Amino acid sequence: MRSFADRHIGTDAAAQQRMLEAVGAPSVDALLAAAVPGTIQHAQVPAGLPGPAAEHEVLARLRAIASRNKVRTSMIGQGYYDTVTPPVIQRNVLENPAWYTAYTPYQPEISQGRLEALLNFQTMVIDLSGLEVAGASMLDEATAAAEAMLLARRAAKGRGHRFLVDVDTFAQTRAVLATRAEPVGIELVPTDLTDGLAAADLTDVFGVLVQVPGASGRVPSRAVLESVTAAAHDAGALAVVVADLLATTVIAAPGEYGADVAVGTTQRFGVPMGFGGPHAGYMAVRRGLERQLPGRLVGVSKDADGAPAMRLALQTREQHIRREKATSNICTAQVLLAVMAAMYAVYHGPEGLTAIARQVHARALELAARLRTGGVPPRHEHFFDTLELVVPGRAESVAQAALARDITVFVADADHVRVSTDELTTRAVVEDLAAAVLSAAGETASAGNLAAEHHDAATSSTAGDALPTDMGRTGEFLTHPVFHAHRSETAMMRYLRRLADKDYALDRGMIPLGSCTMKLNAAVEMQAITWPELARIHPFAPADDVAGYLDLIHELEGWLAAATGYDAVSLQPNAGSQGELAGLLAIRGYHASRGESARDVCLIPASAHGTNAASAVLAGLRVVVVATDGNGNVDLADLRRLVAEHADRLAAVMITYPSTHGVYETQVREVCAAVHDGGGQVYIDGANLNALLGHALPGEFGGDVSHLNLHKTFCIPHGGGGPGVGPVAARAHLAPFLPGHPLAPDAGQRRLRLDGAVSAAPYGSPSILPISWAYIALMGAEGLRAATDAAVLAANYVAARLGEYYPVLYRGADGLVAHECILDLRPLRAATGVTVDDVAKRLIDYGFHAPTMSFPVAGTLMVEPTESEDLGEIDRFCEAMVAIAAEAARVGAGEWPADDNPLVGAPHTALSLTGDWAHPYSRAEAVFPVPGLADGKYWPPVRRVDGAYGDRHLVCACPPVEAFDSVV
Numbered sequence: 001m002r003s004f005a006d007r008h009i010g011t012d013a014a015a016q017q018r019m020l021e022a023v024g025a026p027s028v029d030a031l032l033a034a035a036v037p038g039t040i041q042h043a044q045v046p047a048g049l050p051g052p053a054a055e056h057e058v059l060a061r062l063r064a065i066a067s068r069n070k071v072r073t074s075m076i077g078q079g080y081y082d083t084v085t086p087p088v089i090q091r092n093v094l095e096n097p098a099w100y101t102a103y104t105p106y107q108p109e110i111s112q113g114r115l116e117a118l119l120n121f122q123t124m125v126i127d128l129s130g131l132e133v134a135g136a137s138m139l140d141e142a143t144a145a146a147e148a149m150l151l152a153r154r155a156a157k158g159r160g161h162r163f164l165v166d167v168d169t170f171a172q173t174r175a176v177l178a179t180r181a182e183p184v185g186i187e188l189v190p191t192d193l194t195d196g197l198a199a200a201d202l203t204d205v206f207g208v209l210v211q212v213p214g215a216s217g218r219v220p221s222r223a224v225l226e227s228v229t230a231a232a233h234d235a236g237a238l239a240v241v242v243a244d245l246l247a248t249t250v251i252a253a254p255g256e257y258g259a260d261v262a263v264g265t266t267q268r269f270g271v272p273m274g275f276g277g278p279h280a281g282y283m284a285v286r287r288g289l290e291r292q293l294p295g296r297l298v299g300v301s302k303d304a305d306g307a308p309a310m311r312l313a314l315q316t317r318e319q320h321i322r323r324e325k326a327t328s329n330i331c332t333a334q335v336l337l338a339v340m341a342a343m344y345a346v347y348h349g350p351e352g353l354t355a356i357a358r359q360v361h362a363r364a365l366e367l368a369a370r371l372r373t374g375g376v377p378p379r380h381e382h383f384f385d386t387l388e389l390v391v392p393g394r395a396e397s398v399a400q401a402a403l404a405r406d407i408t409v410f411v412a413d414a415d416h417v418r419v420s421t422d423e424l425t426t427r428a429v430v431e432d433l434a435a436a437v438l439s440a441a442g443e444t445a446s447a448g449n450l451a452a453e454h455h456d457a458a459t460s461s462t463a464g465d466a467l468p469t470d471m472g473r474t475g476e477f478l479t480h481p482v483f484h485a486h487r488s489e490t491a492m493m494r495y496l497r498r499l500a501d502k503d504y505a506l507d508r509g510m511i512p513l514g515s516c517t518m519k520l521n522a523a524v525e526m527q528a529i530t531w532p533e534l535a536r537i538h539p540f541a542p543a544d545d546v547a548g549y550l551d552l553i554h555e556l557e558g559w560l561a562a563a564t565g566y567d568a569v570s571l572q573p574n575a576g577s578q579g580e581l582a583g584l585l586a587i588r589g590y591h592a593s594r595g596e597s598a599r600d601v602c603l604i605p606a607s608a609h610g611t612n613a614a615s616a617v618l619a620g621l622r623v624v625v626v627a628t629d630g631n632g633n634v635d636l637a638d639l640r641r642l643v644a645e646h647a648d649r650l651a652a653v654m655i656t657y658p659s660t661h662g663v664y665e666t667q668v669r670e671v672c673a674a675v676h677d678g679g680g681q682v683y684i685d686g687a688n689l690n691a692l693l694g695h696a697l698p699g700e701f702g703g704d705v706s707h708l709n710l711h712k713t714f715c716i717p718h719g720g721g722g723p724g725v726g727p728v729a730a731r732a733h734l735a736p737f738l739p740g741h742p743l744a745p746d747a748g749q750r751r752l753r754l755d756g757a758v759s760a761a762p763y764g765s766p767s768i769l770p771i772s773w774a775y776i777a778l779m780g781a782e783g784l785r786a787a788t789d790a791a792v793l794a795a796n797y798v799a800a801r802l803g804e805y806y807p808v809l810y811r812g813a814d815g816l817v818a819h820e821c822i823l824d825l826r827p828l829r830a831a832t833g834v835t836v837d838d839v840a841k842r843l844i845d846y847g848f849h850a851p852t853m854s855f856p857v858a859g860t861l862m863v864e865p866t867e868s869e870d871l872g873e874i875d876r877f878c879e880a881m882v883a884i885a886a887e888a889a890r891v892g893a894g895e896w897p898a899d900d901n902p903l904v905g906a907p908h909t910a911l912s913l914t915g916d917w918a919h920p921y922s923r924a925e926a927v928f929p930v931p932g933l934a935d936g937k938y939w940p941p942v943r944r945v946d947g948a949y950g951d952r953h954l955v956c957a958c959p960p961v962e963a964f965d966s967v968v
């Protein structure tokens with residue numbers, strides 16, 4: 001029987017033999033021995049990785065793991081709530097490869113479906129937050145709050161360094177703010193905003209953050225909130241509101257009381273808790289701040305025919321362009337989850353969302369009434385879904401009594417318990433919980449009564465709710481037709497299908513994106529993520545309830561450590577960029593612990609991914625660029641010069657291995673040694689680990705710390721731009737400085753730090769970790785090594801086949817590349833005028849997603865075929881590239897005019913074929929340039945998108961339906 005590795009790897013022995021012949025290598029082993037420098041080669045597969053297992057065995061093991069988790073009724077709240085994922089969304093988005101295997105929409109012509117879904121997300125966030133512009137997802141609520149803090153500092157009028165934070169903010173948000181504030185010199189000032197800012201010292205304040213509803217459940221009055229935002233503005237500061245978007249269907253939106261920025265999570269819009277993630281965070285800003293938005297923003301522009309077309313606006317590739325001056329380091333975000341949340345709003349519409357919110361509130365009211373009658377009134381008079389109960393000395397007993405009834409609650413401290421209602425809370429649950437609380441609160445009930453705020457019935461808006469009278473939501477929201485047109489399951493299913501049909505994802509064909517590693521995300525790996533035992537778990541559930549998750553997490557950490565040669569791994573960072581930040585903070589913490597805080601220089605090669613420089617700045621480091629030599633390698637002499645120049649200021653070097661040039665640099669050990677000799681630490685960006693697995697260990701050949709991208713090497717799908725997981729792996733001396741978390745269920749057992757959180761949840765995005773766990777379990781150590789072999793062979797095969805048409809820009813020893821190769825299109829442009837853009841768009845007509853464009857070198861394409869493509873598909877790609885070179889030659893020869901040829905005209909839509917055809921090339925040449933395309937051809941829905949036009953006329957919400965009339 002074929003093993004899983006045989007199915008994951010696209011090329012079989014016969015195909016590999018043919019590829020070896022083209023490359024000129026006698027065997028795969030010989031190829032790898034020649035490509036990977038002997039100085040770092042590991043002869044044996046690393047110990048500590050499992051043997052391969054069959055698909056049914058892996059699923060059975062995952063079942064056993066999942067069964068060690070306990071699904072209870074979670075009333076823990078604190079930013080995570082049980083929710084119903086509409087099955088039509090689960091099946092057609094979360095479980096549909098057309099959505100989950102798509103890449104970030106950098107090529108907008110083949111991404112209109114997910115761009116529309118994200119535009120729905122932005123429109124939803126704009127409407128519910130009451131602000132004017134929203135981005136296309138953030139990593140989670142806590143990091144969104146940190147990004148808002150940094151935005152406020154950039155945008156505030158004054159030069160202040162103090163940021164006031166409402167004490168009634170979730171603990172995880174405060175923890176992430178603390179991690180992010182200190183390195184960049186921000187002083188966090190915890191402030192009680194119950195009565196506004198009247199008593200606060202606003203000197204040097206650049207921003208104020210308030211959470212609505214608060215962590216204790218309190219909903220402040222609009223008058224207080226308006227006084228807070230007005231006082232902030234008077235002081236030249238920005239007002240940031242962390243808002244629950246479900247609540248804003250029934251209470252005033254942040255924009256209505258003067259917020260400049262609103263952030264939060266959209267988890268409770270149909271995205272399972274999943275032990276903490278992944279979920280889409282959001283950020284919205286008032287007009288004027290849109291250019292400060294971190295992450296990605298979808299905007300409406302027009303295509304070559306003038307039809308509306310969407311694309312990423314403004315800062316599409318911001319980190320690459322602005323590097324250390326970037327507004328943020330966020331690259332991969334949470335697109336798939338943003339799509340789910342947006343579709344939840346599309347499916348329910350404004351009335352549906354409001355009804356859900358009203359029901360959530362009604363249950364909280366019922367609970368409050370019962371507890372009040374029993375002598376344990378909620379602490380706050382005004383609340384939405386969360387009650388804080390004052391139970392002096394009895395908080396643990398209350399939690400235990402609730403647990404005995406299969407309900408979990410949040411123990412805020414020895415005297416306070418918080419309970420939250422959600423979409424699934426029933427009357428029976430309310431009764432059960434009330435009984436548990438009252439039985440355990442015992443004689444403390446009357447004390448709690450005394451501690452409760454004075455209840456003034458006159459301030460409640462109606463007898464039927466517990467919201468401040470002045471906090472009612474006014475005005476309509478979600479009025480766009482998209483939030484009204486898809487209410488039946490049939491309509492919703494068809495809408496999702498229609499959008500998916502516009503897009504090109506891995507389920508259609510190869511996506512040869514260098515550095516991004518678009519490999520197979522096997523169905524078996526995806527299967528567990530929706531099981532209730534993994535999906536319906538709260539991140540702050542008791543450790544005993546998450547034993548399965550903790551086993552899986554610790555096993556995966558161990559495997560990743562074994563695969564990389566490091567001693568410790570933290571799975572908390574929820575994207576590569578966050579892993580970078582966590583790794584650099586570990587370096588910073590280490591230097592500080594040795595009394596060497598002055599070490600603040602981070603050396604980064606010119607070729608590095610833009611997130612590297614952006615992360616270094618966020619970690620409080622100064623970026624100094626190291627030159628690369630003529631072969632694209634780190635210039636060792638320049639590095640040594642910089643090490644000497646910065647001497648005791650040297651903190652670290654950040655290199656990528658194999659390099660972003662797709663080359664195994666032979667002198668990597670020397671690079672690492674030079675930095676170590678200078679007292680610095682070595683950060684190895686592990687985004688290209690798929691070229692090392694089974695052959696070399698970064699922790700062994702010189703790295704002190706690396707991040708890995710589980711959404712590359714370890715098969716988590718890209719989801720159209722996230723989720724990702726960016727674990728950080730470190731050697732023992734840095735382990736004490738890896739991320740901690742104040743609320744990790746097993747913090748005590750593992751002696752985890754309570755500080756240093758870089759994500760909202762202790763384990764980041766655990767519900768997708770079974771994907772990587774399954775991949776490793778299925779492949780085993782030998783399979784992982786075979787995958788590396790196949791990936792390197794495929795890249796060298798492409799280099800061998802295409803090198804004569806497009807020079808391969810950089811090669812390593814023996815003329816070999818690693819797992820990707822850079823094709824230089826600048827000579828083609830010089831000879832024919834055809835640009836890298838033209839080639840990328842023309843590939844769409846040939847049925848391909850373009851390779852990575854102009855990174856790391858402008859005017860080039862970086863091709864990464866991965867191990868999962870078969871030879872037929874790789875050949876089809878090579879033939880397309882050869883045919884395109886021939887087309888370019890015809891342009892160069894003057895056979896086709898420079899401004900009217902199939903390349904500048906690409907991509908061609910079906911619509912563009914109708915009507916008159918005045919081009920010097922035929923319709924068939926336009927859309928069927930090579931044989932075999934007719935069967936199942938991918939038709940792009942729009943022609944080339946005009947990005948600059950969209951940036952000049954920024955539209956970031958759903959346009960009126962009439963705007964699309966011109967299309968047909």
Ligand SMILES: Cc1ncc(COP(=O)(O)O)c(C=O)c1O
Nearest residue numbers: 331332515575576577609687724
């Ligand atoms: C070399 C390199 N480093 C870092 C990153 C950042 O990872 P993420 O997008 O997960 O934040 C990437 C992403 O493409 C990358 O290619």
